[in-house]
Each structure stands twice: as structure tokens, then as C-alpha cells.
Amino acid sequence: MRSRDGLTFTEQARREQIVTGAIEIIATGGYGSASIGKIADHVGIAKSVVLYHFKTKSDIIAAAVAAVFTQAALLIAPAVAAETTAAGRLAAYIRSNACFVADNRTSAIAMLEIVTNFRSDQGLRLDEAASASVQESPPTGDLALLDPTTIFVAGVDNGEFRSLSPLFMKNALRAALDGAVWEIARNPDYDVVGYGEELVTVFELATRAQS
Amino acid sequence: MRSRDGLTFTEQARREQIVTGAIEIIATGGYGSASIGKIADHVGIAKSVVLYHFKTKSDIIAAAVAAVFTQAALLIAPAVAAETTAAGRLAAYIRSNACFVADNRTSAIAMLEIVTNFRSDQGLRLDEAASASVQESPPTGDLALLDPTTIFVAGVDNGEFRSLSPLFMKNALRAALDGAVWEIARNPDYDVVGYGEELVTVFELATRAQS
Amino acid sequence: MRSRDGLTFTEQARREQIVTGAIEIIATGGYGSASIGKIADHVGIAKSVVLYHFKTKSDIIAAAVAAVFTQAALLIAPAVAAETTAAGRLAAYIRSNACFVADNRTSAIAMLEIVTNFRSDQGLRLDEAASASVQESPPTGDLALLDPTTIFVAGVDNGEFRSLSPLFMKNALRAALDGAVWEIARNPDYDVVGYGEELVTVFELATRAQS
Amino acid sequence: MRSRDGLTFTEQARREQIVTGAIEIIATGGYGSASIGKIADHVGIAKSVVLYHFKTKSDIIAAAVAAVFTQAALLIAPAVAAETTAAGRLAAYIRSNACFVADNRTSAIAMLEIVTNFRSDQGLRLDEAASASVQESPPTGDLALLDPTTIFVAGVDNGEFRSLSPLFMKNALRAALDGAVWEIARNPDYDVVGYGEELVTVFELATRAQS
DNA sequence: AATGAATGAGCTTTCATTCAT
């Protein structure tokens, strides 16, 4: 009995279990502490079982990234799509991001740990390795909605925004949002949503066309 | 024959050599790749020589952090101090930061890799471990000039800035600045100075008191 | 396929093999010579295999101690229990000890090397470390039969023995018996049984109530 | 300016300092913990200084043994020599030994640690290595007084003692006396003198000729 | 008389991975 992906139910359940365990381990102890043995112990299965379901450690990491990424996209994409103006979309993007981090602290931390730390055998970072290997394509079609660059481009084009560099603005925004994850990693009580609101104000003031 | 610090000439030279090597290794291959053996190979000395000059690996990392931190402080603190208004100080802070990153790409990357990845034996992050040990006080007296929080507080107090959260603003700014390091790590040709100018604009618009 | 203890056949066999190897190495070269590598070489397996079956070096040592201790207890306890008078028990205790040493030279030497040399990470000796950790209780219920103190106490109580210090007598006896191990370590032909008989005489004369 | 042994005053002072330091380290942390570096740190000099005064680590150990041995001989030999009967000498031997241990706890512990643990490069124990190298002759001429064998032989010969094995008796006595050192190592408050008195009684009863 | 520098051998331990069952 196979579901889609050619995986049986148990197979799929085990994979999720392992990925979840990996995320928890990474979020708690950092990327460097995530060995296969620790993940197996945490989940309560034998080390070999982990490597039976995932051929290498990198596969586990990739699966974890994909899982969190999909999870985030499912929240953010609709929120952005619901808005029509560039300013609206920008605010929605920031708020849904902050919201995701606040609601999925563990996943967000693990994701950031992985992204900043992962190196392939050849020393390539996650994004470089991803673009090097063809098979690993981004999971969704509306990826555009996840990259705020498009929002900035649109805003400049239709005159909502002042003349600005979409690339730099996108980098600044992503960095500011990722910064919230570092903060909440250090302090679980950090007010991510409040921080998000401040960011909304900042980017509103910083982008709107001068009167 | 001793110079200040109670260190011999050779000792001081070797230590610098090792610290520099460590920074290069970390910037190139990530924090995880910085083993004592790799550093020794990179520098061209025996592994035991490294451990003769630094008692533990943590000591090497600490020395690297201190070196880069001091280097940065020497550039940033005077630039900020030269300005009198909060807006001026903010712009100077951003520009000197961007400038430092552009001029010291390797050091900046290594510093960020260390800060985001270091974990003590008990799993504490760099800042937590530092605050846990009293003896390790920050190297400079004008540390205040390195933390932009004071700038935001002052600006709000004297009416230059709108009513804003100094903490959130500082976090957003630091994250945006650190983001430049990630970008330049991925792409050595990234225009960090241009990015800094965009940030100056962003934070000017986002902070100034409404008319 | 598991036998009792939750261990596989292979597992149990390997563990015995390693423990035996450790005992041989220690008896031959002293406690200080017992590195994991040497044990592995001696047994003819890879160093990592040793650490697959025992998590740490201390675990190997503990297993060796337990093995020899149990072995000795199985010989001594029944011999002592078979006697009814204090004098009889004392003689049986001495003879069975001497007998064990004569028949298990290697084990006895290793045991003594470990007991006199083991230090935990905190510098505690074997007995101190053992009493510090509650979970590690002695393996047998009739442990009392292995501590000659009870014999001396009983003999004084029922008038068989002169008035003497059970503690001092026990220390003297244990030291004299352990001394036989040092002798046989230096000279494999040492007549341990003859020595034991002399000890029987000594302690008989030294303990019996004056007429 | 050289004193006997061809050593200058400073030289001799340094050597004593180092030997004393080694004895303290060994008594505190066990033989295995006594590295040249630790000894140097403890004494407050550079590691190289230690190896300037002693060519190898073994030399330090040998010097420590010789120092303690001489110290003990100076106490025990006269005490034994002062007695005329075998029984008197035996009691004096035991009492002076116990007395030495009680008054020189550290030295006694270190001595015992060394004797039971020292192995030469070829794996030989201290006594074996000593008898293998000619140059290392015992420090005193009246060594006979330090080996209780002679006492037992004399006592048997002149009829004071019962018919007994001088070798076995000597081994039992030495072991019992060394046992006191292990006890005091574990418990600094152990009543070594009281233990010695019990031993005097034991060996008196155990050796005297039957009436 | 003293010491800083260097070094290779060895130590315990962790880990990703392979293989047979």
C-alpha cells in the first residue's frame, strides 16, 4: 500500500518523526550538535533506522529544510496574496513572517541554524549546493510570493514606493526578519510580534513615496 | 625578553599567525570546519604547536573574536563619537559598520560565523557564556558607542526621533548590518557600501520625528 | 535474539573478550598501560569496536572489576558459609582467598592494579567513586561473608577470640592477603597457598582467647 | 662552590624543591596524575627547569623514592638497632614504621603510589628495574635493619620465635604495614599508631615460641 | 642556571557510513 511519493504510511510516519526530532535537536543544541546518533536517541529508535529511511545525514537536513519551508510558505503566501497594494503586501509579508516565527519557534530556529551552518562535502553552503544539484527544486510554484523582491519592484513600478533598490531592501528586510529568530533563540519570551509591528512601521516609513 | 602582555616576540607573532589562520579557515569553510588540525595545516605548523600557544580551542576562538572586535571598535567608535546629533551618529554607525565589512571581509565573516555558532561545553552561546564568566569583560571602555541602543534612546529623548522602541530598532539595525556579512560571504562582489547607504536612508526615514 | 541482560550473543561474547583482554593487559603492564588502543590490539579488533561495546573506558574497567569480584565471591562466600565457628570461618576465608589468587593470578593482579590506581575524573578512588554513585550497588546479598570484619566481631562476641579491634584486624588481614598478589605479580612461582597457610597460623595464634 | 655529590647549593635546593613537589602531587592525585608539567606548575617553575635538573621523569621518581626511603631509614634503623632481642626488634620495627607513616603521611602515600605503579619503559617494576641497573645501589649500609627478614631469622635461630617461615612472615608484615598507608590515604584521621599497636600484639602472639 | 619553543606519539571519544541479517 503506497501513498504518493511511493512511500508507505509507516515509511512516511517514520520520516516525519525523524525530521521532527532533527529539528528539535538542532533548535536546542545548535546545528553542530545534531548527530545521527543524537537524533535517533531523541526519537527513541536505533541509529540504523534513521539511515535506513534517509541515505545520508544531508538528506535528513534537506528534508527538514523542505518541511519548514513548506510550512512557512503555506502561511505566508496566502497572506501576501490577499493584499493588492505593494504596501499592503509588504506589511502582510512582515506580519506573517513574524507570526510564523512566534508560532513555530523551534522550526524557525532550526531552519536558521541549518541555513547559516550547512556545508556540503565540498564546502558549499545550502543555497549554493541546492542550485548546483538539479533535482532539488523549490517545492512550490508561487515561490515568487515568498521573495519580497517582487513586492519592492512592484511598489517602485506603480509609484507607491520611493525610488529604492529592491535588492538592498529585500536583503535588509530578510535580515531584519531573520534577526528576530536569533533573538527568540536566546530569549523565548522575546516579543516577536511587537518586533514585527515595529518593522512594519519602519518599512512603511522607509519605502513610501515622498509627498 | 618580554614585551607588554608578558609575551615574547615569537609568542606574539605565533599567536597572531594562528589567530589569522583560524579566521581564514572559518571564513572560508565555516565555523564547523575550524579544527585545530586544519588551522595548523593552514598555517604550516604542527598541531601541537597550536596547542602550545593556546591551551584550548576555545582560547583560539576567543582570541579571534577579541581581535576582530577590537579592530572593529577602533574604526566604529571614533566615527560615531565624531558626530553630535543622534541622526548623525546613527548614519556614522551604519556607514562605519558597512565600511568595516567591506574592508575586512574575511574577519567579518569569521566573526559572524563564530557568534552564530559558538557553543560552550554546556551548550551556551557566545554571549551567554561570556556573561556567565565574570572575568571576561569587554575590552574597551567606550563600548557604549558600539551598541546602537544608546543612539536610539538619545534620539528619542531629545526629540530628534519619533517615538520608537530602541530595543526593536537596535535589533533590526544590527540584523540588517549582519545581513550584509552573509551577503558578502556568498558573493565577494556584493556592494556593501551601497547597501549601507540604502540602510542610512531607510533608518533616517524610519526614525525621524514626524513634522 | 536476546538472552538475559538484553544482550545479544555476539554482544556478550565481545564484551567478555574485551574484558578478558583488558584484565590481561592490566595484569601484564600495569593499570597505566591499559589504553583502549592496546586492549583492542591485544584482542585483535579495531579500537572503535571496543568503544562500540563499551561507551567509555571507565565502563570497561567497571566491567572488569565486577567480573573478577563476582568470580571471587563465588569461591569465597560458600567456603566461609560452610564453617560454623569464627576460627573456622577465618581460616576458610584466608584459604579461599589464597586459593583464588593462586588459581586466578591474572585476574587477581588486574583487580589489585585497578583498585589501587583507579581515579575518577574528579580524582576519587574506586571505592569513593562507588559510594558516591548510589546506583552502583554490590552484586551479591551475602557480601557480608566477603568482609572479614563480621568474622572478627562474631569471634569476639562469642568468646572464641581475645579482645581485639575488628577494624584493625580486618585491615591487617586484607592487607596481608593483598600482599600475596603483589608477590605473585613479581614472581609467578610464589607459593601463595603456603603463604596462606602461614597466615592461617598467624591469625589463629593472634586471635584466640588466652587460656 | 660545590658540596658533595658535585652539586651546587642552588642545584641541590632546586632538586629538593622539585622532589617535594612531585611527592605532594603524587600523594594528592595518584601516580598517574604526576606529569612533569603539573609538578612544575605546583612548584612554580617552568617545565624545562625540571628537566634541566632531572634528565628524565624516571629520575625524578627515583630521587623521590630515595628521599623518602632515606628519611624512613633514618627513623627505623636506629629504633631497631636499639633493641637486642628479636621480639624487641620486631616490636620496634613495627612501631617505628607506624610512627613514620603517621608523621609523614604525604611521603608515605607517595612512596606507596610509586612502588605499586612505577613501570620502566620496558614494563619493569621499580624493584626489577632497580636490580637490573647496577648504578642504583641502596643508599645505606645498614639496610639489613630495614628488612624484617633478618629479625625473623634471628628469632627462629635463637629460639625466641616458633618455627616459622621468615619469608612469609616478612611479606605478611610488610603488607600489613603498607596497608596502613592505603588506609590513611583514604582517611587522614585513621589511627595508624593504634593500628601499629594491634600489629605488635598480633606478631608477638604469632611468633613467640610455644611454651 | 634557566627557559621558551617545538614536536611526535599517544590518549579518549564522536561520528557517518557500510554491511549482513
Next chain:
DNA sequence: CATGAATGAAAGCTCATTCAT
């Protein structure tokens, strides 16, 4: 599906010893 067993590579670190000054 699942697992126990095995293993080599590499990690951080300690140490006795040599050498030049």
C-alpha cells in the same frame, strides 16, 4: 522494515623530551 555490528577518519587534548639560546 529494522537493526546490530563494525570501522576508519577525525576531533580535542596531554605529555615527555629535544634543542637553541
